[in-house]
Amino acid sequence: MSTKEANDQLELLQGTLDLLILQTLAFGHAHGHAIARSIERRSEDVLQVGHGSLYPALQRLMKFGLIVAEDGISENNRKARFYRLTAKGRQRLSQETSKWQRFSRAMTRLLTPLPEKGQ
């Protein structure tokens, strides 16, 4: 469900979904749907999370011990699986974030022929 036109939306880059999930969970625990919603909303619906690919990613993060799952009750009073970061997950998040920032800075520099005016 998006409000923007299809060509405004971006597919997630390979490997970024894991990072986004970790980042989302840094604010507190959340269930699968909430995670997807949150990513979409915070990217102002530019980034589209393939809901189907969310779950393999969650299982993968669990397997590596970066997040853990527990049963809980959702805001609309339904039983759901909630995920939250582990200490190891938090550490990984900060590593990955700085790596990503360096990477995106480099990419921006490479893809921009001239510095923008006024900056």
Place this chain on the structure above:
Amino acid sequence: MLWKSRKDRLEDEIQTHIDFETQENIEAGMTPEKARHAAMRKFGNVLLAKDNAREIWGWQWLERLWQDVVFSSRILRKSPGYTVVAVLTLALGIGANAAIFSLVHAVLMKNLPVGDAKSLVRIGNNGDCCVGQGIPEDGSVSYFPTAAWQLLKKSTPEFEELAAIQAGFEWRPVTVRRDGAKEARSVMGEFVSGNYFRTFGLQPQAGRLLTDSDDVAGAPMVAIMSYETWQHDYAGNPSIIGSTFWVNTKPVTIAGIAPEGFFGDRLSSTPPEFYFPIETMPVLASVPYVHDPRTQWLYMIGRVKPGVYQPALQEKLSVLIRQYMAANKPYYSGKGKAELPKVHVVLTPGGGGIQNMQESYGTNLRMLMALSGLVLLIACANIANLLLVRGMARKAEVSVRTALGAARGRIIRQLLTESVVLSLVGGMAGLVVAYLGTKMLLALAFPGAQNVPIHASPSIAVLGFACGVSLVTGVLFGVAPAWIAAQGEPADVLRSGSRATAFGASLLQRGLVVLQAALSLVLLIGAGMFSRSLYKLQDTDLKLESTNRYIVHINPQAAGYKQTQVEELYRTIEDRFHGIPGVEKAGISSYTPMEDNNNSDGVQIDGKTGPGTQSSWIKVNSEYFDSVGTHVVMGRGITPQDTSASRPVAGVSRTFVKHLFNPGENPVGHLFGSPGSTDSFQIVGVVEDTVYTTVYWKDHLMYFVPFGQRPFGSKDPIEEDMSMYAGAIVLKTTRPISDMEALTRKTLASINPNLTVVKFETFDQQISDQFSHERLVARLTILFGGLALLLATIGLYGVTAYTVALRTSEIGIRMALGAKRSRVIAMIMRGAMIQAALGLAIGIPTALLCVRFIESQLYDMKGMDVGILVLSITTLVLAACIAGLIPARRAATIDPAQALRME
């Protein structure tokens, strides 16, 4: 379980996710139906997501395996004929092997149930038994005098403990009566050194075990009871410990109970029920040899200290034994001195105990193992053939699956799973067969035995063996057809449909059938040879009469009789038994024909020094010859007038005469005796060569001496003359008497309650017992031969039937073109018979070769028996005819029109 719950949870979670999305959509104003649809679309492929998510955890292979197994079971259920034949084949093949292996494991490989069996060592390497003197031919001494044991024990610190064990206890049971009980029982008792139980590292079940202080002359007499006896005869009553038992009429205190499961120091169908210290033997069994420095009667088993170098120990022991013997009179000079240097001992592993049973069964067991291995080989060939046939038949199915996108690896894995499932089911069925088979084997091997310490329940080793064999079979013969099936280009296979080449079955399949035929011929011939050998054995003229005769083993010594009292006892026995209506003769003797006993001595005629001929001898009463049916051929037999008061006489056997007299010479009246006392007995008659000890003993010299008489001029005190004691009563009756055993017990008890029946059998039973070993082997080889034939027949049938099925359309065309039914039958039969003939061509030379290996186990047979060869070939050809005829007839009834329409 973990995986299952994770799978369920994931499913729930995805459902919840879609529900949430739907809810949001509804809130945004969609209709519920549209909302749900949109949610589903946004989520994408649910199944793929689930699969991917699960794959993360790596359980996919297990799931696939489970799928394969389920699918395989379904496929197998769908073709019950194939499955049943395959499972039965495997079950019989594996079952027969596991049964034999159970026996081999229990008899040949298992250690005694004792502590740290590995550090136990036996001094000696053969089954020499039971009481004797002298140096064996090869110089290897295995049983020893008491003093030799004491010497070795004292001078070998290499041993933590060195125990001495009565070599032969089975032939001299003890009579035991619990204090207060009326009835005495004749049971197995073994005399052992005080450190016996300590050497084996055993703890008492109750009470205490023997100690060194029990094994001292004059110490209070104690005994240890076996756990089995304690449980079975005395219901585990704790008051047994410390109670008094009358052993051979002497009071003995039961000090304790041996641990559960301990069956003595050797495998035996009659394990000891009581253990006594060696030093009680002179009192309890009143034998003169316990302290005789020359009489060998003890085995030795010791526990070596860690780090002892055994070859050095063996050398040291050999030296000690040589020194010991050199100090003994017969080795000071002459022949004895010349023999002395070759005297030595050989150390053998002692963890399995005394290996006498192993020695006597080893060869047979190993041969049976080889035979059952051949049966398994045939079974495997059958399975291989079945799998191949199926692999071919399923080529089309596999092609369709390949064409639909199934990975080749996955198909191979599927087919492999199928054969593994099949062989595992076969393996399990095989275990059932093995269990029943082992029970049957034990019953055959030890007929009538109550507590053989071998159990039919398959051990872990047997279980592993069966599973291993079945798995290897499955994998091995699953791979080939799977590979072949998966190799085909789907398009080609699909195009060619089910039309087949004229050759039908592949070369590999035919080869397997030929191999089966050859192997089963070998097994059939083996079965024939062993059966013929058994028949020959049983058909031997034993020169005796066994109808309406009963053998009663007794032990007057154990009943407390002195040597000086037995002559009167024997008269009483004769009188009392004559009093029973129907009893015609009551023979009494040391031992009887066809029993495992022998007593022999050197003989010299008229003082002439001969080549040191040995002859067996027996003490008998006047009715003995008549009661066993030995005919007197010259002179007279033994009469009631031959008593201690008259000139000692003897009857001799024909072989005795043949070996010791010139042809035509009349032996009656001549004197003979053992070297040194040449006029001991005067020959009064010659008797037939009735077979004693064993049929295998040809040229067996025998002489018979009246009970009352001792060698003329003998200076040995009668109190030490063990030959005065009778071992058996032989009753000849006018008709079969059904309650003879009860009558006998009553009669003997009325003479003396301690005069118990050691063993009661008809003469026929006793003779039959002598062949139980050969009967076991003959029956098993027949069983294996039959099994092999059956499997080979099934194999041939299977391949022929498969060929017919493949060639249905071809045969239809032939018949449509005018081929006669008889020609079709001939064509199919020819194929089957060619394979059988090839099998014969390989089998006959193989069998001729193999006969050489079993010759030593056969009685009176040399080389191949032509009759058996012909019979085996005929049987195999007949079986091949049946196997070929069924599919051939089916081929002949093919309706050409229908066959062609099937295309």
